[in-house]
Amino acid sequence: MKLLKLAAIPLLVTFMMREAQPCMAQEKLSVEEIKAITEEAFIYSFPMVMGYGILYEYAVDVKSGQYKAAFNQIYNTARVYTPEDTAVVTPNSDTPYSFVWADLRTEPLVLSVPEVQKDRYYSVMLADMYTCNYGYIGSRATGNGAGTYMISGPGWNGPTPEGIKKVFQCETEFSLVLYRTQLFGPDDINNVKQIQAGYKVQTLSSYLNKSTPAAAPEIQWPAIDKKLAEADPFAYLNFILQFCPTTGTAEVERPLRAKFAKIGIEAGKPFPLARLTAEQKEALKAGVLSGLAKIKQKVSTLGKDENGWRVGGAQGDRAFYNADWTLRAAAAMAGIYGNDEVEALYPLLSTDSEGNKPDCSSKRYTLTFSKGQLPPTNAFWSVTMYDGKTQLLIANPLNRYLINTPMLPDLKRNADGSLTIYIQKDSPGKDKESNWIPAPDGPIYVAMRLYWPKEEALNGSWKPPALVPTK
Template sequence: MASEHLRELAAHAYLYGFPLVFNLDQVDRYVREGIGANPAAPFNTFSHARTLAGPADTFVTINNDTLYSMGQVDLSVGPVALHVPDTAGRYYVLQFVDAWTDNFAYVGHRATGTAAGDFLLVPPGWTGQAPEGSTVITFPTTVASIVGRWACAGDADLPVVHALQDATTLTPLDPGARPAGLPMPDPAVDADLLFLEKLRLWSQAFPPAPRDKEIQESLVPIGIDREGSSPYVGGADAETTEALRAGLRQGATDLDTALTHGSSPEVNGWKLTLHAFDYNLDYFEVGALDDPRFKIADPKLRIIERAAAAKGGLWGNHAYEAAYIMTYLDEHGEQLTGANTYTLRLDPTPSVGAFWSITMYSIPDFYLVANPIDRYSIGDRTPGIVYDDDGALTITIGHTAPSDPKARANWLPAPAGEFRPVLRMYEPGEAVLDQTYVVAAITKT
């Protein structure tokens, strides 16, 4: 019975802690290695991608619409000044994501406009005086990410976007302070229990929201609260260790199930994940909407959705900034695969304040897919697309290039195997948010 209890706790710990562990693994990866087109950059500096993302950018559900500017921020150094340039109306967004993946602030086109601006990023509990003209943004955790996206119309537009990226800066007020960074696990920890060790270290360094204190305390029996040396290095008997391993495996299975069969409504095979990122109930700084429409009230569902959102779309936006819907299925409920050819008719095309796109991703990694025409997404900014006579848009989806000229102009290449397209709508209209806008099923031809 004791082993069964430990197994259940470890499975619960996996779902609860997955966003923190998965997220901070990516933060560490950015700081040390960079990811794809974004080179490595130290804490409190920006890493700028100079090209639109492609298959080399192995990051879950990365977009192909914008150039990324990523800043991993560590406020153990104290406040950090952020400056943004005047973009003259160009769409951009700086999304602020804390260690637990809460979207807690937004700066950019929708949230603060496109004029130049200055912001002061401060750690939890800070009580100092901000410089005149600066807007204070209080971080829930000392380490957080700024996920910047700049609309880019193609190669000819790159120099303008590069200049805007270079004018976006992070400047610690104390230039001599050194960031503490992430606590690193003991290399002697059992590899199968490394997840629990990271959760132990990082949940202590970056405490969760007060509402999750009860969950944190429920994990005491498996060592999450232990300070100092790791409880996962030797010492534990074989039965306990196997129970924890089994629990983590079960948690991973439960997360995969939640990701593909979650609570998001489904219409015509499309999962309407308009509320997948609504698990932040506590932290609302500039640009983040404290609105009941964008809050998951069910406490158990909130934890599951948070984990699924991290695995399926880490650093995704709230729907009021960018709405995402995705599908795995055709009109018969069968898995989409490159062995077939499909069409998707958008009638009408999405109502948006900025722009929209459909991007192709492989399964199970959710990476962009290499193809002979280097087209990873298709949308209202794609050159050469051909609309139907009634204004609708028919998109051909498949692994093999279509022979018909119109179909080829509107071709979204797919991998040979299974795939998942994602429709993104930047600054979606009310019809998207209230779900009166309906996207047709993808049909097999």
């Protein structure tokens, strides 16, 4: 989704934790060992706790202001995202979203998609509670024809029902199903609504017209508060891990969980914070801070530096991450629930052409694509502006947050056929406003998106142009 960042991290414990004898005291761990395990656990937990925050606001807390729908029910956002959407950072404003938070504890979920016109891009991304992308439906992955698919939880091993094209097995008991449907422009929204109306979601028992299985146990969901200044994510992690069994492909988690148990991280148990000594608490704090520093450092080096943009894939499945928890955490910090590289490539602006962090409080910039050098895609591309402090969309007089492929007919080309985009806080003049992306009065965060990128974008033959300061 390129969907939380620094202002929203870490998510904090807001529920009372029962007292427990700390495992680290039993193990007689040294301060250095506590710090090292804490650092690794914090990095590991970062995207999972962030993802839980989104789950809680979207599917649990009906008063969150970001609530979408109950579990196993689809919610269609029949508009693109605006500055009012604050639950996730770097949301795209190209494709209206549809969401399902799937509860797979008792039975699989069946997803049906309609036929979508050939020139319209759409995708359905399946992400587990580890924030790994474990499957895709849509233009690139399965085509634009109608079809019915199924996602199952880690404990399901039944036969594939008739009419199901493919079964996707999720390693965790809850899953995000994230739909993106291309919008060609404001006048196209009714067509998008019609497509969204064709996205059907039902439980397997409903699909088979059979009796519903016994309901899973009710869950006491711990509340999320993202405004507190100090963090302790491990109580959240213990809560989340009870829905992440170490079975099947997740068996590789077992040695890591055993290591984390030494400091009190165990699925479904309270984290023993109240019984720790002052020295142990200091070691925990130091581990969290060093872990956060490593994640931030990783974000700054994601992908390759190409003309001041960081270009490269940071999201994928378990095999893609290959136990690189820092990469997984950095991907979440840069923009949680992003696509695999083959689905969407995300060049992220790091510096301008002079090597400086871009800031529109005192500078204006241009981004010029040479003739024939627009981002190469099988679907479409966009350049989106965010506040550099929050990574949220920016309110502006034009209500314009990006420039993308569908807008090309309305953009002005230079005499040599190149295309210049103006990035600044004030209007560049009425004659140039068609090519203007309004910026905040301060640091900026710019994300380029190439949906279904062509090979020249993936292999580095094409490179994004540099952001150039102007007088």
